[in-house]
Amino acid sequence: MNNSFEYSGRDNLDIMSFATKYNNTIFEWLSNNLLIEHSVLDFGAGQGEFFNRFKTDYQKTFALEPDSSMHSYYKTNKVYDSLTDINEKFNLIYSVNVFEHLPDDKLIVNQLKNYLKSDNSMIKIFVPARQELYSSMDKKVGHYRRYSKRQLKELFSTNGYKVHSCKYFDFLGYFAAFAYKFLNSSGDIDSKGLVFYDKYIFPISLFLDKFFSHFIGKNLILEASLIVEKIDE
Numbered sequence: 409m410n411n412s413f414e415y416s417g418r419d420n421l422d423i424m425s426f427a428t429k430y431n432n433t434i435f436e437w438l439s440n441n442l443l444i445e446h447s448v449l450d451f452g453a454g455q456g457e458f459f460n461r462f463k464t465d466y467q468k469t470f471a472l473e474p475d476s477s478m479h480s481y482y483k484t485n486k487v488y489d490s491l492t493d494i495n496e497k498f499n500l501i502y503s504v505n506v507f508e509h510l511p512d513d514k515l516i517v518n519q520l521k522n523y524l525k526s527d528n529s530m531i532k533i534f535v536p537a538r539q540e541l542y543s544s545m546d547k548k549v550g551h552y553r554r555y556s557k558r559q560l561k562e563l564f565s566t567n568g569y570k571v572h573s574c575k576y577f578d579f580l581g582y583f584a585a586f587a588y589k590f591l592n593s594s595g596d597i598d599s600k601g602l603v604f605y606d607k608y609i610f611p612i613s614l615f616l617d618k619f620f621s622h623f624i625g626k627n628l629i630l631e632a633s634l635i636v637e638k639i640d641e
Contacts, residue, residue, distance in 0.1 A: 423597045425457060427606040430578075433614060435461050437629060438502050438532055446499035449523060451516075452506030456481040470496065497525045502532040508551040517567050524634050531569070535560065537576060537628040541585045548595030560628050569632040576625025580613035581605075585626050 425431070435458050442448070446468075450459040453471035460483050462469045470486045472494070473479065479487050488494050501520055507513050524531060536546070536554045546554065555563075561574045576582075584605065592598075617625065 423599050423602060425455070426599055426603050427610075429606050429610050431457055433610075434458065434504060434534060438500075438504075442500060447496060447525075449494075449496070449498045449501045451501055451503040451520070452509070453482070453487075454478060454505075456483070458502070458504055468496070468498075470494070470498075491519055491523070494523060497523055497529075499525055499529045500532065501529075502534075504534040505536065507533060507535050508546075508553055508555070509549075511552055513563060514567060517563055517569075521568055521634060526634065526636055529633060530572075531564075531632050533560070533564075533628075533630040533632075534577070535628050535630075537625055538582065541582070541589060541626070543585070543589035544593050544595035545588070545597065546595075555628055557628060560630055564630065564632045568635055570635050572631045572633065574628060574630040575617075575621040576623065576627070577617060577621065577629050578610070578613050578626040579616040579620045579624060580609055581626030582624050584609070 438458060439462070444463070448462055448469045450456075450469070450471045450473075453459045453473045455478055456471065459469065459471045460481070468486075469484070470488060471482055471484075472488045472491065474489050476489065501524060507516070510516055520531060536551065538556065539554045542551070542554050557574055557576065561571050565571050
């Protein structure tokens, strides 16, 4: 069974590392309620932006990244090339900006159930939102889609998961991405513009998310857990 996926647009990955407030906020969400004894899998770790932040000397943290050229970025050798190599089960599986790269996201959603512990486990997914924002950048880096809120919730709720929350992220980013779609045909991210947005605009956007996260945003964040069937005694 083929469960591999590939990235393109690695220059954009490099540039996104400059979005410090943005990345810090995502990591705070990923690591929320995580205990030292919990085990963690980063599905599609990329250059390790989030994986390297976990306390690998305490927690059982692993990365799955099929692109072996990325492995040199990691501060540990706990790296898998494929799901089929994994013999662990995890309290947390997370994935940031990966599912949009998957031609068959439903297949992966079902496969990941085999790697979550039956209790006290969670899956957290961060993806680009709103297909109307699909731009030259999405095409350049190999995105098959941008998700609607309904689409992402149904992807998990109809395949054996209980969705605890699904909401938009980065309210003002929606409008920035909409403008970008028509003003930038190269698919590149301007580093100076990104740093300016991250420093001055994103904190305002994060505040506005408190009021608008159910309605609109540049990304979606989802939290779900396994539906465990009870066996009658």
